[in-house]
Amino acid sequence: MLDFSILTEHFPDYMAGFLNTIKASVFALIGSFILGTIIAVMRISKYRVLRAVGAVYVEFIRNIPILIVVLFFFLGLPSLGVRLDGFTAGTLGLTVYTAAFIAEAIRAGIQSVPQGQSEAARSSGMSYMQTMQHVILPQAIKLVIPPLSNQFINLIKNSSVLTIVAGLDLMYFADIISSDTYVTFSTYIFAAAFYLVLTLPLSFAALALEKRLARSA
Amino acid sequence: MDFVGAYSPDNLRFLTEGLKITLYVAAVSIVLSFVFGTIVGTIRYMKVPILSPILAVIVETLRNLPLLLIIFFIQFALPEIGFKFTVTAGVITALTLFEAAMISEIVRAGLTSIPKGQTEAARSSGLGVLQTLIHIVLPQGLRRMVPPLVSQFISLLKDTSLAVIVALAELMHNAQIVMAQNHQYPIPILLLIAVVYFVINYTLSLLSRRLEARTV
Amino acid sequence: MKKRSKKMSSALLAGIVSVTALLSACTSTGGGTSASGGSTDAAASQLDAIKERGTLVVGVKYDTKLFGLKDPASGDVEGFDIDMAHALAKSILGDESKVELKEVTSKTRIPMLNNGDIDMVIATMTITDARKKEVDFSDVYFQAGQSLLVKKGSSITGIDDVTADTTIMAAKGATSIDNIEAKVPGVKVLQFDNYQDAFNALKAGQGDALTTDDAILYGMAAQDPNYEVVGEPFSDEPYGIAIKKGETTLVEAVNKGLADLKSDGQYNEIYKKWIGKEPVTN
Numbered sequence: 001m002l003d004f005s006i007l008t009e010h011f012p013d014y015m016a017g018f019l020n021t022i023k024a025s026v027f028a029l030i031g032s033f034i035l036g037t038i039i040a041v042m043r044i045s046k047y048r049v050l051r052a053v054g055a056v057y058v059e060f061i062r063n064i065p066i067l068i069v070v071l072f073f074f075l076g077l078p079s080l081g082v083r084l085d086g087f088t089a090g091t092l093g094l095t096v097y098t099a100a101f102i103a104e105a106i107r108a109g110i111q112s113v114p115q116g117q118s119e120a121a122r123s124s125g126m127s128y129m130q131t132m133q134h135v136i137l138p139q140a141i142k143l144v145i146p147p148l149s150n151q152f153i154n155l156i157k158n159s160s161v162l163t164i165v166a167g168l169d170l171m172y173f174a175d176i177i178s179s180d181t182y183v184t185f186s187t188y189i190f191a192a193a194f195y196l197v198l199t200l201p202l203s204f205a206a207l208a209l210e211k212r213l214a215r216s217a
Numbered sequence: 218m219d220f221v222g223a224y225s226p227d228n229l230r231f232l233t234e235g236l237k238i239t240l241y242v243a244a245v246s247i248v249l250s251f252v253f254g255t256i257v258g259t260i261r262y263m264k265v266p267i268l269s270p271i272l273a274v275i276v277e278t279l280r281n282l283p284l285l286l287i288i289f290f291i292q293f294a295l296p297e298i299g300f301k302f303t304v305t306a307g308v309i310t311a312l313t314l315f316e317a318a319m320i321s322e323i324v325r326a327g328l329t330s331i332p333k334g335q336t337e338a339a340r341s342s343g344l345g346v347l348q349t350l351i352h353i354v355l356p357q358g359l360r361r362m363v364p365p366l367v368s369q370f371i372s373l374l375k376d377t378s379l380a381v382i383v384a385l386a387e388l389m390h391n392a393q394i395v396m397a398q399n400h401q402y403p404i405p406i407l408l409l410i411a412v413v414y415f416v417i418n419y420t421l422s423l424l425s426r427r428l429e430a431r432t433v
Numbered sequence: 434m435k436k437r438s439k440k441m442s443s444a445l446l447a448g449i450v451s452v453t454a455l456l457s458a459c460t461s462t463g464g465g466t467s468a469s470g471g472s473t474d475a476a477a478s479q480l481d482a483i484k485e486r487g488t489l490v491v492g493v494k495y496d497t498k499l500f501g502l503k504d505p506a507s508g509d510v511e512g513f514d515i516d517m518a519h520a521l522a523k524s525i526l527g528d529e530s531k532v533e534l535k536e537v538t539s540k541t542r543i544p545m546l547n548n549g550d551i552d553m554v555i556a557t558m559t560i561t562d563a564r565k566k567e568v569d570f571s572d573v574y575f576q577a578g579q580s581l582l583v584k585k586g587s588s589i590t591g592i593d594d595v596t597a598d599t600t601i602m603a604a605k606g607a608t609s610i611d612n613i614e615a616k617v618p619g620v621k622v623l624q625f626d627n628y629q630d631a632f633n634a635l636k637a638g639q640g641d642a643l644t645t646d647d648a649i650l651y652g653m654a655a656q657d658p659n660y661e662v663v664g665e666p667f668s669d670e671p672y673g674i675a676i677k678k679g680e681t682t683l684v685e686a687v688n689k690g691l692a693d694l695k696s697d698g699q700y701n702e703i704y705k706k707w708i709g710k711e712p713v714t715n
Contacts, residue, residue, distance in 0.1 A: 231505035
């Protein structure tokens, strides 16, 4: 039933897509971590405007499909004079979308650090930024790691939308292979296996990490 | 950007048609995935022999695959081994499988969070295993699950947009047809459908918050 | 370094194979062993099934102006392929309204046909040797040729201007990809799920030209006058109606229908209605 010649003959295609999927996911993870941290800090800032901007970003992005965000970068931006290829537009879309979720995870992490600690740090002469950097964030990160690893798994899965904007990811190459060979079942089973090779170990690692943190807490 | 042209009455009517399909597919999938997710989650919570480990493998596999791949696989690969679906049924099946896997984990976590003491007390007062589950554990567990369940339903509604790849005539599909009319249309149309998805999903999340506030 | 990457990729391969074995074990337990669901249990022919059902289920494009386009204004699907579907329904079932249309894309049409979702594909589908191994074709019902669509004022005025540095848009599963890759080795081709997506991408400036059959491109140019078809067609694209492999009686019925349409002048009418001129007789 399974046609292994699909895998052996098209291994370079699968690999090309696989590597692009990893690249897009890693870039987007780094990008959305940075953007997410900024938005999380905005959401707990003492300035109302910043808080509002952060809240609007998170609520709006979290409630729309990722495909809209990706298509905005791919089809929408060119009419404003900015042109991005499918891979770049897709990766940026993933970044902007995932940042909303990461921002919430980080905010929850920061807010779980007892108020007393930041008051103590401030009264011992640290500035707001210093308090954040040396006292709050290091503790928050520990709480943020499990949800962050889940977001990374989601990123890998979501990166499959790149195929819709010809973003050269794993799903795109699977589409091409099945169009060329007219073999659907085997082509997508192998594609699924490539995804699982990435996501399953991450899933188990995330679970183990969560358990360990729960025990140490 | 041409907002007036993009929002012509014909285009809006066409998008509304797509929205109806989106809502229909989402509603059916939400009901089905809730039912199956609860059953699977409960079986795994009760650690039913044989069944439980099999379901664990299926749930982990589904949860770790892109939904896009599952949709395409069900529509075009499963028929090769004898399972056929219409486009609508295929999309509903894919959404149900994927989201039920997610929901079963939420249910399992919710049930596990009920203190052991309660089940033990119920059992020692003469209730059977199933009775304890139905009268003591499930009602409390489900209440705790409301927020994560609703956010999973929101994900499902957003995920219906992935059905574009099998040409289901839902909102995103119709939006793409409208966008192709003119190169000034993408931003207005993307903005419009983003607002539509947002309004529906945000309303859902507000409802969930109220429900949560009432039950706690 | 090289050795290490080789080791890594063989480890990866081993991982893929084991995960696959697991996956296929899961699906095959539920699936039974029959390789093709439709043909084994259907001792009766597809033609009989159509007659019994009383409707002809036809896979057509919804995104291709002139051949099969869903018009947001009327909600109807219109085009050359649609009229052919109605004419064939009249020939096979005696009533041109007994047609059920289903949307296909270049990527989905063969799987949908093989899965039995549709009786036939009338969707700008070129007859090729590779496809003949998958499906059966009727006689040629439209003669198209591959060409290029560009933004007006583009430096590309024909296939000779396409180089390895050119980015071409196409639809997944279309023959035009193989053709242009053979003509211009190394050309960059971006493939989309359907023609609307590809055209959207061209309009967004994601590439230099869109390639497919001239007939489809003329429809796009009619949709947006900022775009034009350039150069002479550089391939023959004879369109056929695809039917599930082995359904010879249905192929014969369709061919008879096509021949009748041509002899009674109805084919010329449909052709003129959409293409705007008389068909070239060869």
